[in-house]
Amino acid sequence: MTDSRPVLVVTSLHDPTADVVIGELNERDVPVLRFDSGDFPASLSVQAEITQDGLRGHVRTASRTAELDQVRAVYYRRPTGFAFPHLADQDARFAVTQARYGLGGVLASLPGYLYVNHPHRIGDAEFKPSGLAAAVQAGFLVPPTLITSRPEAARAFVERYEHVIYKPLHNPVYRLDGVASVVEIAEVAAEDIDDGVAGTAHLFQVRVAKTADVRVTVIGSRIYCVRIDSDLLDWRSDYTRLRYTPITPPAAIESALHNYVNHFGLVFGAFDFCISQDGRWWFLECNPCGQWYWLEPETGLPMCAALADLLERRT
Template identity: 65%
Template sequence: MSDPRPVLVVTALYDPTADVVSAELHDRGVTVVRLDSGDFPGSLSVEAEITSHGVWGSISTPSRTADLAGIRSLYYRRPSGFAFRHLDEKDARFAVTQARYGLGGVLASLPGCLYVNHPHRIGDAEFKPSGLAAAVAARFDVPPTLITSSPAAARAFIKRHGPVIYKPLHNPVYLIDGASSVVKVADVSADEADDGVAGTAHLFQLLDWRTDYSKLTYSVVQPPPGIEEALRGYMRHFGLVFGAFDFAVDHDQRWWFLECNPSGQWYWLESETGLPMRAALADLLERAT
């Protein structure tokens, strides 16, 4: 007998990775309810009652309604932020806070639901310093990394370890002339670490592989001894079910941990490698394994 419980997919309207997973689940006869929390409260509504018997109620989009107690799994990807543009700044700030802790709290409290991943665990794991510390504890090799707002410390680190890259600690989307843009990972010299470093926190690291995507090729490899065990230890530390790990492999075949993105992109690698990644994630969400 098929399982009638739906899979909840929480993400923005444009998300090709969520698109292919949703299509895979649909082809299997699994009901998918997709929503963007940024649509709340306009085209998205929630009714949740919490009693001594549990959490009851529903969440509704223009086309579907899901029973909160009947959701089998939640695929939390990249929803857009709450926006109350019709309100003044003070009221909008209050409304956003209520939406975050109201709708967000309900989505984080679904009974019997498998989270891929739980939004609170994603939040914990997105702090790069915490991730690097957890990687050390999991016995990954971690490249020398500096987090600082001191120009002098940055210059000294670059001179000691160069070549060094700069990458943002978190990467919000900027709108430049109406187009979305993000701060890219890039090489940085000691001369470039000027007084502007004092303006906020910056992350400098010994190595990275993403400075020239055009030269990259892709193939399936077997990790060396210890990597799989360290992966599992890292995931347990943050309570993650899924993670997109980035490593750099040096000329001595030593694997260096760079980061783990708990909501990372992966579908582009399926066509490059032939690995059944979409099917594997659908298996997880369907709870078929």
């Protein structure tokens, strides 16, 4: 019997990674309903009734409808935020809050469905301090890290460890001359620390003398591990200088990966490590909505098929 239950794909209009996954699901004749929660309420509506029999209702786009109790899985990627520019400021704040807790609450409450990943679990895992603390508990090596708003603490940390890098705790997009930009990771010296540090929270971390970086993508029970060789501090700064090699992670790393995703309740994670000169793997971060598809053409690793298997509920 054909399974007509759709996969809900919640993401922005411009998401090439979601595009390839949807293409794979279409080839398998798996129904898909894609929408951006930021389209609410202009071209997206919700109707949900909570009764003793559970949650019933539907979400509806301009062209399709999905019954909330007939969803196969939810692929929650990168939706845009709610916006009500036609309303006055106070009314807009009220409307955004109602949309977040109304539509957002419904999308987070679908009973018994697979989420990749659940939006609340994404929210938990996106806090870098939580991720680093969980990484230690999971069994990873984590470079000494300081989170502070005190210039004197930052300066003392840099003087103690000498080779220290600055990382943003989260990376909102800046627009410089109309071009989207982000704050890059950079090494800092003690003389770079000034009173501006007191303006907000900052993350400083000991720089590991590395021989390579590693991106590990966890998709359900499957692990795809790629060594990334370059001469860059942050390999994301220039993809043209990267060389990729599929590798097998050490058994201890594989075990810690499972510990980490179980801690946060994730079924997908994009992990970054660096390998030090003595061969040890150091945990840097895990992005619960990280990019991964660019590695598939470079390595031949079947990650898109694995994610489609997960959403189709083959695994």
